[in-house]
Amino acid sequence: MIALVAVLLLLGVLLGAIAQLPFSVSLVAAAVIAGWLAAFAVREQLARHRSE
Template sequence: MILIVGALAVLGFLIGAAAHLPPSVSLIAGAVIGCWLIAFAVRERRWGRWW
């Protein structure tokens, strides 16, 4: 339960911070995070540790 509350607090903080940034900065940050997640998934799949 504490983990859920912490996750919601962090999510609220990030959404609040993104609301004060220009949309272009938010989109660029989202694209960078998305590319990192794709690279991570490809690396994990390549090494055979995919569930």
């Protein structure tokens, strides 16, 4: 439960910070995060196939 509260608090801080940035900076940050998550997903998928 405390982890959920911490995650929600962090999300609130991040959303407050992103609201102060210009829209173009927000889009670049979103693209970087999406790329990082995609790379992580591909790496995990490849690791899962190798272990089978």
